[in-house]
Amino acid sequence: MAEHPELVAEMPAVARLSTPERLKHAQKRRAQQLKKWAQAEKESQGSKVGAERKRRKRSDGNTKRVTFPASVQLLEAAARHDAEEVRHFLASGISPDLCNEDGLTALHQCCIDDAGKVVPVLLDAGADVNARDSELWTPLHAAATCGHLHLVRLLIQRGADLLATNSDGNMPYDLCEDELTLDCLESAMAEQGITQEKIEEARGATEREMMVEIGQLVEAGADLDAPRGHGATLLHITAANGYAEAAELLLEHQASVGSRDEDGWQPLHAAACWGQVQMVELLVAHGADLNGKSVLDETPLDVCGDEEVRAKLLELKHKHEAVMRSHHRHKSLLQRRTSSAGSRGKVVRRVSVSERSSLYRREHEREAIVWQRAARRDSAEDDDDGQTDAELRRRAAADPPAPSPPRNGSALCTHGPGTGATVHPVPDPAPRHHLPATLPDLKRHRAATKLQHLPGGDAATPMGRGDTGDTGGTGVAGGAGDGAGEPPLLKLTAPAEEPPAQKQRCCKVM
Template identity: 95%
Template structure:
């Protein structure tokens, strides 16, 4: 038998072996251990030690305690030794063939693992459950198929083993079988029983459907979905570990806690990462699962993940989450800086804006005044307020009797009375010629002043008369019945001729 250091040294090599090879290696080590123990018992030193123990027992006062084992342990130990007679003796004494250890392992499971072909019929004849399940829902057929024990697989199928039984990972016996001959036997049996792909998929989803029925019942009753179950795991832990996508979505829809922890401090994301459920990992992260959450042993979901695909997905999601958080922090700090600077900078911005608006208004007024000046030059083409052209006004001025004195530039003419003789009231210019208005506001004020100085009792039907008065001043109204003062038109000032060049020397 190998010593402990030797066993520790060969652990990496054993981990690389397939499941059947590991089982064979374990059986070989167990056989070596039993052989060494038998040799030790046969040695004289061993018998001497046994005699000394008997002598000490005789010298004692008789209050010694005998070591006893439970019936399940005795049955499993006898089955592991392939002792069919002792197993038959235990069963005949009334021990149940379905007794199991703390892992749910029965004697039939153990015999299917060890290929104890002589003990399996004894257990089945005694009424052992051919579809008994351990803590991970493995049946004896799972164990025999995994180990590639063809004779035991055939025997279990003849005794009614369920070919569609699924373990906690959702695997059926044929999913775990690596031996080609045994796999052919399983597939042939499935074909004989009429098992199709539809039935296989239905059997795989049976557990999830049962779980969803339970979740809906809890929701209707208003119960807490985060009540811990075995080992402190919640329903979301179970769904995440088994890859139950629909059940997990239903739990998250009804506010199941994504941060609940089991006895080991694992969150549902730990379970999904450990069991390689990529879709559940994405779903939990999308609902806010903590990628850096730590268990009791300070393990993150990335630490407990053994599948390379899931590991790559976790790293990708972690990098995306960190990038989003950095962007959020930058945006938040920028908003804080803007808020802190509002009190000092806002007033300056407002003052500058007011001054800019004032300058803008002033420039607009100047541009409008220039437009008015240019419009006065095109009086011959434009209409007056009464829609009469300059030619019509000149014709009327020729037919009307001349006034005693021509009006001055910038004066207003008002006609009173229905007769042919018109009384003319001169209106003085509101400003001398060298102070004529030059901008639109000044023109408006000039027009308002003219209205105030207009006599209130005029004849609305009498023509105001007058054509173009020349220069900047008043153009007569057209007698439109409103009594409005004449229009004000602004003409551009006379352009001065350019100064003649003066000779600076006799050369020019």
């Protein structure tokens, strides 16, 4: 059978045909239409038979059906506020306290959704009015938070705990923002005689229980870092809940601040996430890593949502970085001091060489002075002619003075047996460059001087470097003066010291 667009397209051609031709064309189109209709009917009959066969086959075999746990069915019916279906489930033996993976019961769900018709059905079936979820919330917490006044009254009538605390340490009245609902809660607390002391005692009950448990574990020698739910340790739990005393007890017994749960969170992550400022300071003081990362590469600062805790973390981080920079500077200073030990040793060695040179110089000078004094004593006490100094002085006073010899020592004056004096030329003493310069030369020079004395008092003694004797400036035989024959002082040269290393500029300041 031709489609509609095809029929529309051939209408101009049909309009040009004659009347008999138009009739023939119409009959042809009708035959095609009937033929396709019959074919469609045949196919539809076959499909119905096939469907019937399939249905029969499924009914004959075992069929698979999707089923849900009873807890899911009960929670789903409560969420739909279907009191009849809830009653039907409870009548079939399902427990009203069934919960999901978060610990949420049907009563929690109804208090959140304000299902006023379902709540009495659950309570009449024996549902726990103080049931707790994974974060220790009770149905009264949920109703007070949402401001459902009539449900709060109903729960209080059925025995709800007004002092129940959740994981954050909050009671139902702490979470209530509706004025009428808050007045209802406070009136009920006043009627039950709840005072501030009881409130504080109730808030610390969980921490006291945890401290008792920690004490038992310490006495038993158990591992305080043993993982619990989701891999969290006791220190994770105390950090998240702000239990400072329990945390101090754990840290006192060497609980690890670096333990991780299944998400890679350390106790500091938990304290930062739940806004526990005191716990943040305590953990950092015990060496918690401010830059520790979780499985998702999150630091405690990344998971922190409280501005006060965030500011404290930033402050602690800056202080920690300042302390580390100070440690690095101290460490580098120690390294520089250690590396300068070699140069300090060189300075000590240079000073030692200088001191040794000075010591050698002083010893040489003292030795030369000793030799000079010994020479003076020999010449004064024991002359070659056997006369003493007093006799020489008397003889010199009795004899006429003799002319002074030349100052360069070119003549030797002697006294003969006659009345006159005889002058004998003598060679000049050794030039200055031939004078003894060392201690052995000095000894040889002294020995040669003593051998040149003549016996009988007529021997001549050369004067040393043009110096005159003690008797009026005349060189007398056998009476060498204090300056006669004295060796000159040694002119010692100190060993050459190492020149100090030239300083090089290390920066542009020098």
